[in-house]
Amino acid sequence: MAEKLLTISAFAKLFKTTQYTIRHYEDKGLLLPAKIAENGYRQYGMAEAYQLSFILFLRALDLSVAEIKLILTTDYPEQTMLLNKKQALQQEIARLQALERTVDEQLQQATHETTYRVNQTIHLRVLKRLPFAQDFDLSVVEAIDWQPDLMVRQLYYVIDEAGITAADVDYVNAHGTGTVANELAESAALARVFGDEGTVPISSTKSMTGHLLGAAGALEAIVTIGALQAGTLPPNVGLQNTDPDCHVNLIKTPLAAPDAQYGMSNSFGFGGHNAVLLLKKWSD
Known part of the structure; x- marks a missing residue:
C-alpha cells in the first residue's frame, strides 16, 4: 500500500x-x-x-x-551539543528562579507598606497668600547662600496672618531636599519658630517622591491636606540617624494625629519657588 x-x-x-x-x-x-x-x-x-x-x-x-x-x-556528536544546550537551559532556569525570588521579596515588602487613601472630599480654604519675598535665577543656583532669616520671616508671616500661634501648628511638611545647605538652614529656621527640638512633627515627603522641582510644592501641599484629612502624618522614609545639628522633631514612622488641625507646607527653592502655605483641616 x-x-x-x-x-x-x-x-x-x-x-x-x-x-x-x-x-x-x-x-x-x-x-x-x-x-x-x-x-x-x-x-x-x-x-x-x-x-x-x-x-x-x-x-x-x-x-x-x-x-x-x-x-x-x-x-x-549531537549528544554533546544537546548536553551543552541542557546545561545552558539549567543555568537560565536558575537565573529565572533567582529573579522570581527577588520579585516575590519585593511584592512581600510592598504588601507590608501602608497605603493611605483619603475617601472624604477635600476642601481647601486659603488663609493668606504669601507674596514672594525673594526670587532665585536658575543660572545662579549654585551661588545661593541659604540663610534661615528669610525662612523665619516667611514662617512667622503666615502664622501671624492666620491669627494663630506657632503652638497651633500640628505638622510641617518641610522643603527637605536632603542637602546639607537646605537642611541646616531650614531646621534652624523651624527651631527658631517652633522651639529648639520642638514638639511639632516634621517630615519631608521628598524621601518618597524625590525632588519634583516645579511640581514639588503643589504635590507637597496636597500631601499636607491629605495628612490632615486622614489624621496620619507621613514619615521621613529611610531616616535612621538624625543630624545632631538639626534640632527638630522628625517623624520616623507614620504618626497618628486625628486631632491635627493646622499643617504647614514649605517650599524654599530656586526659580522663584519660595513660599510657605498654612493649611487648616476643613470642618463644616
Missing part, C-alpha cells in the same frame, strides 16, 4: 508552521520533499515528518540553522 503524501500546505499546517519555513529549510539543505509531482507540487511523507519534527525541536532549543545542518549532515 502506497504511503499517503501531504501537500506542502497540509504539511505546514500539521506542524503549525508556514510553507515559507519549510522551503527555507529545503533551501538550506536540511529537508527534502518525498516527491515533486509533475505539476510541481511538493509532497511529504512520514520520513519527512520525522525530519521536520527534529529540526523544529532543535530550533526550539535555539540552535542555529548551521548547527542543525552540522548535526544532520555530518558525524558531529
Whole structure:
C-alpha cells in the first residue's frame, strides 16, 4: 500500500508552521520533499515528518540553522551539543528562579507598606497668600547662600496672618531636599519658630517622591491636606540617624494625629519657588 503524501500546505499546517519555513529549510539543505509531482507540487511523507519534527525541536532549543545542518549532515556528536544546550537551559532556569525570588521579596515588602487613601472630599480654604519675598535665577543656583532669616520671616508671616500661634501648628511638611545647605538652614529656621527640638512633627515627603522641582510644592501641599484629612502624618522614609545639628522633631514612622488641625507646607527653592502655605483641616 502506497504511503499517503501531504501537500506542502497540509504539511505546514500539521506542524503549525508556514510553507515559507519549510522551503527555507529545503533551501538550506536540511529537508527534502518525498516527491515533486509533475505539476510541481511538493509532497511529504512520514520520513519527512520525522525530519521536520527534529529540526523544529532543535530550533526550539535555539540552535542555529548551521548547527542543525552540522548535526544532520555530518558525524558531529549531537549528544554533546544537546548536553551543552541542557546545561545552558539549567543555568537560565536558575537565573529565572533567582529573579522570581527577588520579585516575590519585593511584592512581600510592598504588601507590608501602608497605603493611605483619603475617601472624604477635600476642601481647601486659603488663609493668606504669601507674596514672594525673594526670587532665585536658575543660572545662579549654585551661588545661593541659604540663610534661615528669610525662612523665619516667611514662617512667622503666615502664622501671624492666620491669627494663630506657632503652638497651633500640628505638622510641617518641610522643603527637605536632603542637602546639607537646605537642611541646616531650614531646621534652624523651624527651631527658631517652633522651639529648639520642638514638639511639632516634621517630615519631608521628598524621601518618597524625590525632588519634583516645579511640581514639588503643589504635590507637597496636597500631601499636607491629605495628612490632615486622614489624621496620619507621613514619615521621613529611610531616616535612621538624625543630624545632631538639626534640632527638630522628625517623624520616623507614620504618626497618628486625628486631632491635627493646622499643617504647614514649605517650599524654599530656586526659580522663584519660595513660599510657605498654612493649611487648616476643613470642618463644616
